[in-house]
Amino acid sequence: MxxxxxVKPRPDTGLFNAKVGIWLFLASEVMLFGGLFSSxxxxxxxxxASTWPHGLLNIPIGTFNTAVLITSSVTxxxxxxxxxxxxxxxxRMYQAxxxxxALGFLGIKSIEYKDKFTHYEVWMKPGKxxxxxxxxxxxxxxHLEGSxxxxxxxxxxxxxxxxxxxxxxxxxxxxxxxxxxxxAGGAEHSTGHAAMKIPVGDIxxxxxxxxxxxxxxxxxxxxxxxxxxxxxxxxxxxxxxWGPGGKLWRTQPERFTNRIEVSGLFWHFVDLVWIFLxxxxxxx
Amino acid sequence: MADAHSHAHPHTHPHTHSGGDAHAHAHxxxxxxxxxxxxxxxxxxxxxxxxxxxxxxxxxxxxxITIALFIATVKAFLVAGFFMHLISEKKTIYAVLxxxxxxxxxxxxxxxxxxxxxPRGTQYWHGRNTEQPVDVRR
Numbered sequence: 001m002x003x004x005x006x007v008k009p010r011p012d013t014g015l016f017n018a019k020v021g022i023w024l025f026l027a028s029e030v031m032l033f034g035g036l037f038s039s040x041x042x043x044x045x046x047x048x049a050s051t052w053p054h055g056l057l058n059i060p061i062g063t064f065n066t067a068v069l070i071t072s073s074v075t076x077x078x079x080x081x082x083x084x085x086x087x088x089x090x091x092r093m094y095q096a097x098x099x100x101x102a103l104g105f106l107g108i109k110s111i112e113y114k115d116k117f118t119h120y121e122v123w124m125k126p127g128k129x130x131x132x133x134x135x136x137x138x139x140x141x142x143h144l145e146g147s148x149x150x151x152x153x154x155x156x157x158x159x160x161x162x163x164x165x166x167x168x169x170x171x172x173x174x175x176x177x178x179x180x181x182x183x184a185g186g187a188e189h190s191t192g193h194a195a196m197k198i199p200v201g202d203i204x205x206x207x208x209x210x211x212x213x214x215x216x217x218x219x220x221x222x223x224x225x226x227x228x229x230x231x232x233x234x235x236x237x238x239x240x241x242w243g244p245g246g247k248l249w250r251t252q253p254e255r256f257t258n259r260i261e262v263s264g265l266f267w268h269f270v271d272l273v274w275i276f277l278x279x280x281x282x283x284x
Numbered sequence: 285m286a287d288a289h290s291h292a293h294p295h296t297h298p299h300t301h302s303g304g305d306a307h308a309h310a311h312x313x314x315x316x317x318x319x320x321x322x323x324x325x326x327x328x329x330x331x332x333x334x335x336x337x338x339x340x341x342x343x344x345x346x347x348x349i350t351i352a353l354f355i356a357t358v359k360a361f362l363v364a365g366f367f368m369h370l371i372s373e374k375k376t377i378y379a380v381l382x383x384x385x386x387x388x389x390x391x392x393x394x395x396x397x398x399x400x401x402x403p404r405g406t407q408y409w410h411g412r413n414t415e416q417p418v419d420v421r422r
Binding site: 013014015019020023024027030031034035038041042045046059063066067070071073074076077078081084085264265268269271272275276278279280283284 | 334352364395
């Protein structure tokens with residue numbers, strides 16, 4: 001039995017069915033991401049200023065990734081337009097760029113994640129302080145020697161360490177930012193600073209920038225990982241239609257074009273979510 | 285309505301590619317390709333403006349947030365309007381999106397409502413402003 005209205009518009013909606021389907025799905029996606037965005041706003045507005053990190057994400061990398069995603073969005077629509085003009089070769093060329101952009105985005109995101117998993121904060125026990133750049137502080141961010149992943153307070157005991165070698169950042173996210181000092185995202189790379197030894201006995205808490213570090217990283221990883229899963233899912237569908245799924249073009253070109261349109265609508269939605277995620281998480 | 289428009293000219297509007305008129309005229313599609321490129325450049329420009337603004341550092345955080353979200357909204361309209369063809373769609377899709385907008389707005393209202401329901405005795409009771417950064421270098 002043939003699936004009805006894959007090409008012909010259904011008289012009551014005026015649309016082929018898949019298009020109504022994808023829009024209903026996108027409506028549910030709006031609610032999914034909307035719920036998480038509202039959680040973000042709620043958590044952010046209620047948070048004490050000293051607990052909400054600023055400037056820990058790499059803005060140049062985030063900006064570049066935004067441009068990558070925008071590029072993929074235009075190539076998707078150009079690929080669809082090429083099919084409308086009957087040019088399958090051009091369609092494949094544009095979608096190849098889309099797939100490369102999707103993989104590029106995920107690769108860059110992975111590098112960003114890795115930077116977070118190896119970037120640490122140390123909280124000192126009451127009465128203990130560290131001298132960082134000439135000031136006594138109770139919390140410091142930076143890198144551990146050897147850049148290990150996912151260490152936490154109990155790792156220090158498990159490894160039976162007496163002290164750790166720490167490379168502090170220029171700036172702690174909770175201190176007031178001096179205008180124009182060091183530019184944005186200055187805390188990202190700090191290896192130029194002198195190493196300091198911190199006695200393990202003085203450390204109250206050690207955490208990498210992972211979800212349980214703070215509410216900020218909890219919501220950051222939830223939103224960006226869910227978005228990255230959408231990028232991955234969209235890329236798989238687009239890659240399938242670029243490869244084996246493309247056979248349909250020879251037998252049912254209009255139906256194939258509609259599939260490209262529907263996958264494109266999903267892809268644009270993923271881009272749209274990032275348009276809000278980027279300023280909200282990186283810049284504000 | 286764009287809907288009525290597409291009924292009036294079923295074969296001259298490439299955005300009504302809902303199946304039946306899939307053979308849009310090459311001329312129209314080419315014209316739209318130019319629009320897509322323009323939108324693409326607009327999106328890149330919006331990104332550059334947003335990021336530049338961050339480096340400029342407005343004294344007032346509210347101004348920064350407002351401008352950044354305004355630019356993001358404009359970009360969202362560009363993507364939804366042109367790449368997703370929402371400027372000329374069928375009524376069914378507008379109806380679906382109207383329902384979505386209603387529930388989305390309701391969900392966002394829950395935040396405002398929730399703000400008033402803070403447990404008594406916590407530091408946010410009385411809506412105290414705690415924007416003052418805490419100096420950790422003590």
